[in-house]
Amino acid sequence: MSTIQLIINNSPHQIDVDPYMPLLWVLRDKLNLTGTKYGCGLGLCGACTVHLDGVAVRSCQTAVSSVGTKKITTIEGLSTDNSHPVQLAWIAEQVPQCGYCQCGQIMSAAALLSKTPHPTDDQIDSAMVGNLCRCGMYQRIRRAIYRASAAQGSRSAGHAAQKGA
Amino acid sequence: MTISRRAFVVNGAVAGAGLFIGVQLSGPLLHAQEDSRAPKRPNPNPFDAWIHIKRSGQISLIVAKSEMGQGIKTGLAMILAEEACVDLNAVVVEQAETSPDIYPDLGTGGSSSTREQYTPLRRAGATVRELMITAAAAKWSVPKAECSVKKGVVYHAKSPHKATYGELVEAAAKLPLPDPGKVELKDESEFELIGHATPRVDIPAKVNGSAQFGIDVRVPDMLFATVARCPTFGGKPAHFDAAKAKAVAGVRDVFEIPPLGADMFTAGGVVVVADSTWSAMNGREALEITWDHGAAVSESSDGLRAALREAVQRPGTRVRNDGDVDPVLSNGAKKVEALYEFPLLAHATMEPMNITIHARAGDAEVWAPTQSPDWVQGTVAHVLGLKPDKVIVHTTYMGGGFGRRYMADFPAEAAQIARVLGKPVQLVWSREDDMTHDFYRPAACHYMRGAVDASGRPVAWFHTFSSTAIATWWHPQESPANDESGGARQMPYAIPNVRLEYNPSVSAVPRAWWRSVEHSFNGFAVESFIDELAAAAGKDPYEFRRTLLVKPANWKLKDEEDVDPARLRGVLELAAEKSGWGKPLPKGKGRGIASYHSFGSYFAEVAEVTVKGTDFTIDRIVAAVDCGKIVNPESVRSQTEGAIIYGLSAAVKNEITIKNGAVEQTNFDGYDPLRINEAPPIEVHLVVSKEEPGGMGEPALPPAAPAVANAIFAACGQRPRRMPFQLKTT
Numbered sequence: 098m099s100t101i102q103l104i105i106n107n108s109p110h111q112i113d114v115d116p117y118m119p120l121l122w123v124l125r126d127k128l129n130l131t132g133t134k135y136g137c138g139l140g141l142c143g144a145c146t147v148h149l150d151g152v153a154v155r156s157c158q159t160a161v162s163s164v165g166t167k168k169i170t171t172i173e174g175l176s177t178d179n180s181h182p183v184q185l186a187w188i189a190e191q192v193p194q195c196g197y198c199q200c201g202q203i204m205s206a207a208a209l210l211s212k213t214p215h216p217t218d219d220q221i222d223s224a225m226v227g228n229l230c231r232c233g234m235y236q237r238i239r240r241a242i243y244r245a246s247a248a249q250g251s252r253s254a255g256h257a258a259q260k261g262a
Numbered sequence: 263m264t265i266s267r268r269a270f271v272v273n274g275a276v277a278g279a280g281l282f283i284g285v286q287l288s289g290p291l292l293h294a295q296e297d298s299r300a301p302k303r304p305n306p307n308p309f310d311a312w313i314h315i316k317r318s319g320q321i322s323l324i325v326a327k328s329e330m331g332q333g334i335k336t337g338l339a340m341i342l343a344e345e346a347c348v349d350l351n352a353v354v355v356e357q358a359e360t361s362p363d364i365y366p367d368l369g370t371g372g373s374s375s376t377r378e379q380y381t382p383l384r385r386a387g388a389t390v391r392e393l394m395i396t397a398a399a400a401k402w403s404v405p406k407a408e409c410s411v412k413k414g415v416v417y418h419a420k421s422p423h424k425a426t427y428g429e430l431v432e433a434a435a436k437l438p439l440p441d442p443g444k445v446e447l448k449d450e451s452e453f454e455l456i457g458h459a460t461p462r463v464d465i466p467a468k469v470n471g472s473a474q475f476g477i478d479v480r481v482p483d484m485l486f487a488t489v490a491r492c493p494t495f496g497g498k499p500a501h502f503d504a505a506k507a508k509a510v511a512g513v514r515d516v517f518e519i520p521p522l523g524a525d526m527f528t529a530g531g532v533v534v535v536a537d538s539t540w541s542a543m544n545g546r547e548a549l550e551i552t553w554d555h556g557a558a559v560s561e562s563s564d565g566l567r568a569a570l571r572e573a574v575q576r577p578g579t580r581v582r583n584d585g586d587v588d589p590v591l592s593n594g595a596k597k598v599e600a601l602y603e604f605p606l607l608a609h610a611t612m613e614p615m616n617i618t619i620h621a622r623a624g625d626a627e628v629w630a631p632t633q634s635p636d637w638v639q640g641t642v643a644h645v646l647g648l649k650p651d652k653v654i655v656h657t658t659y660m661g662g663g664f665g666r667r668y669m670a671d672f673p674a675e676a677a678q679i680a681r682v683l684g685k686p687v688q689l690v691w692s693r694e695d696d697m698t699h700d701f702y703r704p705a706a707c708h709y710m711r712g713a714v715d716a717s718g719r720p721v722a723w724f725h726t727f728s729s730t731a732i733a734t735w736w737h738p739q740e741s742p743a744n745d746e747s748g749g750a751r752q753m754p755y756a757i758p759n760v761r762l763e764y765n766p767s768v769s770a771v772p773r774a775w776w777r778s779v780e781h782s783f784n785g786f787a788v789e790s791f792i793d794e795l796a797a798a799a800g801k802d803p804y805e806f807r808r809t810l811l812v813k814p815a816n817w818k819l820k821d822e823e824d825v826d827p828a829r830l831r832g833v834l835e836l837a838a839e840k841s842g843w844g845k846p847l848p849k850g851k852g853r854g855i856a857s858y859h860s861f862g863s864y865f866a867e868v869a870e871v872t873v874k875g876t877d878f879t880i881d882r883i884v885a886a887v888d889c890g891k892i893v894n895p896e897s898v899r900s901q902t903e904g905a906i907i908y909g910l911s912a913a914v915k916n917e918i919t920i921k922n923g924a925v926e927q928t929n930f931d932g933y934d935p936l937r938i939n940e941a942p943p944i945e946v947h948l949v950v951s952k953e954e955p956g957g958m959g960e961p962a963l964p965p966a967a968p969a970v971a972n973a974i975f976a977a978c979g980q981r982p983r984r985m986p987f988q989l990k991t992t
Contacts, residue, residue, distance in 0.1 A: 098511065115511055115512070115540075115541075118538070118540050119540065122538055122539055122540035125478075125539070126486065126537075126538040126539055126540065127538065129480055130471070131471070131474070131475075131477075131478035131480070132470070132471015132472070133471070134475075134477070134612075134613070134661070135477065135539070135614070135690075136612055136613075136614075136693065136930075137693040137929050137930050138543075138692060138693055138929075139693075139929055139930075139931070141929060141930040141931055141934075142612070142693075142930050144612060171471070172470060172471035173470070173471045173472075175470070176470070177470075179466055179469060179470050184469045184470060187465075187469045188461070188465055188466060188469060191461060191462060191465060191896055191900065192465075192469075193331065193464075193465055193468040193469065194330075194331025194332070194333075194900060194901075194904055195330050195331035195611075195612065195613070195659075195660065195661050195662045195663075196331060196464070196465075196467075196468030196469075196473055196475075196659065196661070197475055197611075197612040197613045197660075197661025197662065198612045198661075199468055199469060200469075200470075200471050203469060221938070222938055222939040225938045226937050226938055226939050228937075228938070229612065229930060229934075229935055229937065230612070230938075231610060231611060231612045231662050231664075231908070231935055232331050232612075232662065232904045232907075232908075233903060233904040233905075233906065233907025233908055233911075233936065233941065234900070234903065234904065235907065235936075235937075235938040235941035236903065236941065236943055236944060237900075237903070238938060239938065
């Protein structure tokens with residue numbers, strides 16, 4: 098056991114935990130942040146996706162001691178009121194069925210859009226290929242990413258216009 | 263709120279409880295009133311849902327229908343709100359807790375929820391409206407005919423009187439219930455909710471992590487458990503050493519549980535209990551177990567495949583016999599024969615099996631992601647030696663069902679563990695457990711022979727098949743011919759001589775219902791072979807099917823599995839039209855079609871594929887749907903897309919194989935469903951229909967695989983006859 102400091106969703110946490118425990122289980126079993134899901138334990142399904150300093154990682158493959166000072170963002174930290182453009186797009190396109198994989202899908206999509214605001218189909222494929230959806234909602238996921246991309250685009254365009262004025 | 267039996271009985275004494283109406287959803291009509299003054303329940307209780315109208319005017323429909331992404335909480339609310347004349351957000355569908363006296367039937371499966379509950383729920387809603395109008399008319403001393411309802415408010419046409427449902431509840435509770443069989447239903451042209459695409463109520467919680475799935479249940483002082491099961495079906499621990507497991511940090515206990523038979527079929531094994539899921543998994547890794555592999559250790563997929571191929575050469579149970587196939591088959595102008603083969607399949611729900619149980623002295627509480635809370639309740643009660651009414655099951659959201667969550671094996675294991683611990687415990691299956699200890703879609707082999715005459719008309723259809731039948735797993739003495747042959751038995755094409763035979767094959771691999779059940783292979787056999795006959799006849803496969811879908815003048819629906827040829831032809835024509843059937847495609851591309859009826863709904867699907875050497879891609883699927891009256895078109899589209907992708911995963915990628923009596927695939931590396939880069943765009947076209955609602959969870963699945971196989975044949979002349987498809991170098 099060792100004492101580990103983590104910054105999760107902008108809040109500091111200190112926990113006594115096996116340093117090899119994957120971040121997934123620290124979040125779920127020690128901190129009760131259950132939006133991050135267990136699906137395969139081998140980094141094959143993406144249900145456990147979180148952000149470390151904005152980069153999408155599989156928390157089931159991330160030993161808690163390896164996180165260091167990187168800021169962790171989980172689905173609970175994306176927004177508290179479903180106001181993130183990706184969440185809004187997910188609702189507008191009625192993406193989830195069972196919903197179990199969707200927190201991971203959303204975290205992968207949010208990371209993609211933060212780096213690539215206007216992704217192509219191929220870029221969407223590469224960013225999302227690691228996220229399985231057994232309900233098969235892939236075309237809705239793709240549409241929602243385009244929708245979020247457009248919403249972000251119009252928001253930043255509007256922002257720029259305002260600044261110009 | 264929870265209706266426990268006690269709460270229900272005392273509600274009459276509680277001021278402000280509002281009005282309860284018992285509803286019989288599984289039967290023809292709702293029966294009678296249970297109101298707040300007269301808490302006398304008929305025995306046995308005929309109701310399986312309750313409408314609770316609160317003094318706030320809010321209406322709860324309390325019903326045990328599991329939400330697994332099919333949108334049932336939204337659909338049922340739409341139906342009730344429509345006829346009750348209230349806003350959709352005035353109705354909340356609450357998950358019923360188990361109580362055998364209050365809810366006799368609690369299962370969610372067989373694509374049944376909407377089709378069975380559409381009319382009873384409309385009548386229930388109309389009853390609410392009628393009661394409120396009666397109460398208002400009496401209050402104002404005016405004729406009922408002068409009163410009308412809009413959005414939960416009753417208005418009087420000739421005066422400014424108006425009253426909300428909330429204001430009328432108390433008076434309404436004192437009225438006799440109108441005969442639910444005679445209440446006036448809305449004219450369908452007046453529908454404001456039913457038939458209109460409506461956002462699902464469960465979605466917002468599913469995009470921010472707040473939706474609580476079974477695996478997310480957290481109870482004070484809970485522990486986490488895993489079970490090491492023998493990889494071989496039917497095997498058990500011969501000996502185990504727990505020392506190293508007990509030395510793992512966080513591990514609290516290690517003990518053995520025996521396998522359970524009868525209705526549960528659990529593997530038994532060695533339990534590791536810990537203070538976190540990860541410690542429990544690590545503890546299990548550290549166990550040293552010597553297995554007694556048992557008799558099934560000799561089973562293999564190769565052996566099973568050979569047995570299935572041998573079985574279809576033997577005469578089987580005759581399930582259908584029209585005309586006389588044999589002489590025509592020996593004389594037909596052109597003969598065709600084909601062998602189709604299907605592997606075992608796992609459900610692979612995204613959320614692995616899990617359940618949380620707190621067994622106390624004398625009762626138990628269960629949090630279960632389940633399609634069958636009543637089976638869970640009975641099983642847990644049986645294992646704990648309690649009466650069922652001492653076990654409360656809370657049904658949570660679940661990460662996929664597809665039939666797997668109908669099973670009661672994981673609840674039985676968890677009850678065995680909870681009994682030892684006396685503390686709340688969550689049993690978590692790893693992905694590996696889930697993949698290797700499923701109840702699998704049966705393996706099957708279909709052998710078909712047919713003949714077309716000189717004019718290109720099919721004149722004989724002989725279909726014989728064998729499978730590791732579901733029924734024989736549960737009841738070895740039972741004849742499964744009828745159960746396994748759904749869809750093959752109702753082969754809808756007008757062919758004068760038809761014979762269908764069936765032989766079961768033996769296997770130790772557990773099996774049960776997998777999305778669309780037997781239709782998943784029967785649909786492929788029928789819709790591939792009709793395509794083969796069309797090719798032999800030199801006819802266009804769409805036109806060939808179309809001319810064979812003939813509705814006899816005296817045709818009548820005798821049971822719900824019967825196929826109405828006109829409705830099937832309708833979707834076939836719609837799919838052909840929308841897909842541009844017949845338009846030329848570049849070399850290497852092909853179009854295939856399949857149409858099929860199951861669970862009361864009709865689907866036709868056109869696939870477009872590109873074949874390059876032994877590789878192929880699915881470029882597009884166009885689906886036409888006739889599921890009768892549609893409640894929520896959004897859910898119909900979503901279920902169509904999902905079932906097609908589920909079916910295509912099996913068609914082109916997935917297979918469970920057995921070696922030494924154990925499953926070889928352990929995770930998504932060996933059993934990888936379609937991913938985003940492989941999933942074709944799917945267009946869904948809906949037929950406007952006045953027919954009764956059909957099922958939607960499953961019936962889009964069966965035609966997907968044959969549409970793709972037929973498209974591959976059209977593209978390259980090679981016909982995939984074994985799933986998952988593999989093309990050969992030509």
